[in-house]
Amino acid sequence: MTDFFKGIAPVTFEGAHSDSEFAFRHYDPDEMVMGKAMKDHLRFACAYWHSFAWPGGDPFGGQTFERPWFGDTMDLARMKADVAFDMFQILGVPYFCFHDADVRPEGADFAESTRNLEAIVDYFGEKMDATGLKLLWGTANLFSHRRFMAGAATNPDPEVFAFSAATIKTCMDATHKLNGENYVLWGGREGYETLLNTDMGRERAQAGRMLQMVVDYKHKIGFDGAILIEPKPQEPTKHQYDYDVATVYGFLKDFGLEDEVKVNIEQGHAILAGHSFEHELALARELGIFGSIDMNRNDYQSGWDTDQFPNNVPEMTLAYLEVLKAGGFATGGTNFDAKLRRQSLDPEDLILAHVGGMDACAAGLKAAAAILENGALEEAREARYAGWNGDLGQSLMQSGLAEIEAMVRSENINPDPRSGRQERLENLINRFL
Template sequence: MNAPATRFFGALEPIRFQGTDATDPLSYRWYDKNRVVAGRTMAEHLRFAVCYWHSFCWPGGDPFGGETFLRPWMHGVDPMEMAKAKADVAFDLFRLLDVPFFTFHDVDAAPEGANLAEQAKNVAAICDVFEKKIEETGVKLLWGTANLFSHRRYMAGAATNPDPEVFAYAAGQVRIALEATKRLGGANYVLWGGREGYETLLNTDMKRELDQFGRFLAMVAEHKHKIGFDGPLLIEPKPREPTKHQYDFDVATVYGFLERYDLLADVKVNIEQNHALLAGHSFEHEVMLANALGIFGSIDINRGDALLGWDTDQFAMDVGELTLVFHEILKGGGFTTGGMNFDAKIRRQSIDPADLLHAHVGSIDACARALLNAAAMLEKRTLTAPREARYAGWDGAEGQAILAGKRSLAEVADRATAEGLDPQPRSGRQEFLEGEVMRSL
């Protein structure tokens, strides 16, 4: 703990774009932050953020084994000094990766404390540190959030807990984190319902819990306006893990919840690939649906393991999958306040400091390459033209009249009968389109 924390990665210069012929593994081959693509620079499109929790708080353990990383800032006597040392390492990583944003949970950044008053004091102290580092580096806060799932008190949920005192404690924790996010100039605030669900229906009153969850989010929205926080609130859909069933199961479920509790004006979604798979969807499905419903906000960029049924949070490297995701993001207009948060962790055997750099560099390049592919596909109308052709009939006079409510069921049926309609199916051309996407990579 006595050595300067910034020596953790060695005396390195920031990683730079060197082109596709580069041989240095710590260089960007595809991510040229100043390159203009579809009217914006890559940095403006991608809005990368490094997360605090997996990168600096996870010790490398799993259910069958403990710590493997042995990070120096995880071992010490004074929790606040360790938090400051961790901040030094974190902002050094942000500097080396040359990314514009970071994200954090309250207890990632500052010691939790024995009670809310102590936690507020600790978060305020670490905000003092963050403010100086933000000013020095120019790295900004994409979003903050509160950890309402790790502590023993939250074993039965936070907002959905059967004990209103746990609900009240969670409210206090969120107020601290939301106000810290505003203080640091955060662009969004995330509400991740890590245990807002149930393990068994035998002891669960689902209506009560849903009403509690809806009221909790409404209270957060009310406080957001009270303190003048301009960014949106974001919910991160997740179907399972740690509970059997989460109330924020997927984008469609969250939309229905927001509609029921009148929260659509203040809340959007933060989508994660690994969670999409656990819900039985593809990543691009969740992004397309969020755009269609008008609640797309931000994404956590990671991947799951197709052979494992849990949240492995690996760094995203699949350019093909990412190309389809960026196609939908660009088609929807791109990010506004949101961005791409690396909610990903290196494997527990990746114990060298450089492994953390290589993971981010590889994933950043994969995203940049996918962005270029997606922009080219949109320019060539690789998928948009066939989609428009497939639905062209709905753009005609009758199709538009039906959708506008100008035709009754009887009127539509009468026309079909009078005109002797005999519509014939047309090919969906799936294999052709798959080939077109493959040739675009």
């Protein structure tokens, strides 16, 4: 191990009454929940970018973190990997995730950047073989460098489109080589600042073609993982083409990709889109495109993406309720797309932030499982829609307006409203928290 986390032992489960900061109170990896080990339900992953590449800046101030691996050399990139794998082992997470720009220094050109990435991928491979760590997903950073200021796939300059396509190809190769279980596309700047200089039809067509190429290449190289789009509204652009789950689904339908691509849903992005996390998860499940989640939270007093570590167990319970109803994760998992506060400078802070997030997720999962096993919530939902299973409900779905009007007249249908019982159900949920 490196010296960065010196003195911090691997975190283990000690139970709810433990007095240790460096212990899990709820996350027992081997505890059985609904017939499956908790570690297999949650499939935790650490995000390389926030934990090891982010310097601690925000829109109003620059770097606050001083990490020994910060710099643009391959030796420092290897040091970063050493520290990262130390943290993964301390936490006992089974997975990690990365962008290309997180793990390798930027080269003078595309070829040098690719060589750097390939060298780090080989280094990752050795460390993964030695530790048993796995890659949940890889992705390309097509938003940070100034060349992407007007987007990547949607850029008005075809040279940027070409550079972006080539970068995606190298990142898909890296993910495939490391046996990654998914490949994610996040259009951080795929949008516009103003319609005055934007051809929306052209940009949507470019984005659709890029995604078709990604799917084609997946099949060409025999990548068995899922292709995931991560919805994101606005910020930093005025409009983004992957605003929310519904928008992404419409996009997929337009380009014939609804059976090829799923979604990676982030809690913070759902809130920025004006939805709840559970809404986005439920809609993805109903549309058949649920894939994976990025777990974090926003500060509800701020209007931007703060990416804080999750600690709201009631919210997480509702989220994991939808995950369980979707049948759980297949290739997806729970990735901590979360970062420390810029004042949290100590190595211990990075460990404890993940410990708290993992414990909160575990508590939410157990509460969600208890709700489903109790059955009262689902029984109430089924009872509310029970009429649609009868003769009237079945006939309405097969009839036209004129037929229905005749039926209402002849049978003197004059319905009274029925209570939705929302408060009762909210109280029911709280019994499990």
